[in-house]
Amino acid sequence: MKPMGPIPPWFGAEEGMLLIGGCGAASLVDEAGDTPLFVYDMGIVEATVRRLRDAMPHQLGIHYAIKANPYVPLLARMTGLVDGFDVASGGEAARALEAGMPADRISFAGPGKRDDELRFAIESGVTLNLESEGEGARAIAIANRVGKTPRLAVRVNPDFDLRGSGMRMGGGAKPFGVDAERAAALARAMVDAGADWRGWHIFAGSQALDPAAIIETQAATIALAARLSDAVGQAPPLVNLGGGFGVPYFPGDERLDIRPIGAALDSALEHRPDILKDSHFALELGRWLVAEAGVYLTRVVDVKQSQGETFVVVDGGLHHQLAASGNFGTVVRRNYPLAIANRFDTAAPAPDPVTVVGCLCTPLDRLGDKVALPPATPGDLIAIFLAGAYGASASPAAFLGHSPPRELLIG
Numbered sequence: 062m063k064p065m066g067p068i069p070p071w072f073g074a075e076e077g078m079l080l081i082g083g084c085g086a087a088s089l090v091d092e093a094g095d096t097p098l099f100v101y102d103m104g105i106v107e108a109t110v111r112r113l114r115d116a117m118p119h120q121l122g123i124h125y126a127i128k129a130n131p132y133v134p135l136l137a138r139m140t141g142l143v144d145g146f147d148v149a150s151g152g153e154a155a156r157a158l159e160a161g162m163p164a165d166r167i168s169f170a171g172p173g174k175r176d177d178e179l180r181f182a183i184e185s186g187v188t189l190n191l192e193s194e195g196e197g198a199r200a201i202a203i204a205n206r207v208g209k210t211p212r213l214a215v216r217v218n219p220d221f222d223l224r225g226s227g228m229r230m231g232g233g234a235k236p237f238g239v240d241a242e243r244a245a246a247l248a249r250a251m252v253d254a255g256a257d258w259r260g261w262h263i264f265a266g267s268q269a270l271d272p273a274a275i276i277e278t279q280a281a282t283i284a285l286a287a288r289l290s291d292a293v294g295q296a297p298p299l300v301n302l303g304g305g306f307g308v309p310y311f312p313g314d315e316r317l318d319i320r321p322i323g324a325a326l327d328s329a330l331e332h333r334p335d336i337l338k339d340s341h342f343a344l345e346l347g348r349w350l351v352a353e354a355g356v357y358l359t360r361v362v363d364v365k366q367s368q369g370e371t372f373v374v375v376d377g378g379l380h381h382q383l384a385a386s387g388n389f390g391t392v393v394r395r396n397y398p399l400a401i402a403n404r405f406d407t408a409a410p411a412p413d414p415v416t417v418v419g420c421l422c423t424p425l426d427r428l429g430d431k432v433a434l435p436p437a438t439p440g441d442l443i444a445i446f447l448a449g450a451y452g453a454s455a456s457p458a459a460f461l462g463h464s465p466p467r468e469l470l471i472g
């Protein structure tokens with residue numbers, strides 16, 4: 062048997078049925094029409110944002126990196142909950158605007174922005190987080206052509222990274238941002254070219270579960286922003302501190318304690334260098350805001366034996382929830398938390414572990430490897446937790462021609 066990650070603390074059961082936002086999983090499937098289905102509980106997202114605001118300094122802006130979950134009804138609700146959206150493509154910028162987020166609260170990062178994306182951002186008033194000198198020059202040329210003052214921030218490739226982060230985004234050679242030693246010169250050139258310089262974007266990593274590592278990175282980020290601003294000779298309107306807050310996906314992972322992070326940030330902001338005294342500060346978080354709010358529900362199609370092993374075959378798979386199969390940014394495959402939704406309060410698992418596989422004809426499509434579950438039969442619903450981030454939009458839905466997943470926002 063192999064262990065699973067911890068089920069987030071938001072879910073209960075009624076007569077054996079998993080409750081999501083107080084609704085039974087089977088009735089949610091009925092409401093959506095069929096499986097496979099992603100359910101997102103807005104009540105969990107709201108509680109999560111509240112917890113964050115309670116823990117963080119009151120002046121800190123909370124931005125949502127919409128690539129974690131760009132489902133339109135969810136974005137529309139997020140617009141009223143957070144202070145800004147961070148987008149990573151022209152398509153996401155359009156979605157953010159459609160969701161009602163004002164352009165001056167949207168920033169656009171990404172290493173390969175095309176001219177038409179730069180133009181769209183400049184014309185709509187979205188801030189571009191510049192990833193290179195070349196992109197800065199293109200943005201200025203396009204802005205001159207369309208007769209608009211571009212809103213430009215500089216994304217910095219910091220000279221440090223977020224310790225213990227699942228995905229390193231800074232430190233060393235990177236395709237993201239401009240190396241710290243060249244960032245001030247780029248900002249200066251943009252100011253001199255007449256741009257509306259918005260400040261710094263410094264994102265050092267993702268999926269960290271150690272508060273000390275995040276505290277250390279935020280302190281280094283503030284110090285770097287001050288050093289660069291001194292070199293530019295101008296105060297940055299905004300310092301985007303990045304994010305990196307992780308969620309516990311795997312056995313042994315513990316929930317990130319955000320209170321010490323908030324306390325340390327409060328003190329770091331209080332003692333910040335003079336050049337930053339009028340600057341705004343923001344965190345940009347993706348998965349931490351939405352991952353726990355999502356459950357992927359998929360139905361058991363077949364239960365079969367092979368050489369003494371039991372395989373539970375479901376109608377979903379990695380084409381919808383790639384991350385749970387271990388093929389999205391993890392080196393070693395480990396089990397996400399999962400359960401039989403219609404036997405959620407059955408304490409006794411089957412005596413032998415089972416392997417839950419998706420319906421794709423590839424050995425990669427493994428959603429639960431040798432896990433302890435109650436006995437499963439065709440028709441049962443399997444729930445895979447932590448499906449609110451990097452699920453539907455981060456999975457190869459076109460692979461093998463199965464139907465796309467359904468999505469449902471509740472709460």
Ligand SMILES: *Cc1c(COP(=O)(O)O)cnc(C)c1O
Pocket residue numbers: 126128129147170264267268303304305306345346347348349450
């Ligand atoms: C992906 C990304 C995020 C969100 O990361 P999470 O781990 O989901 O919080 C934030 N900022 C940038 C620049 C990103 O590329």
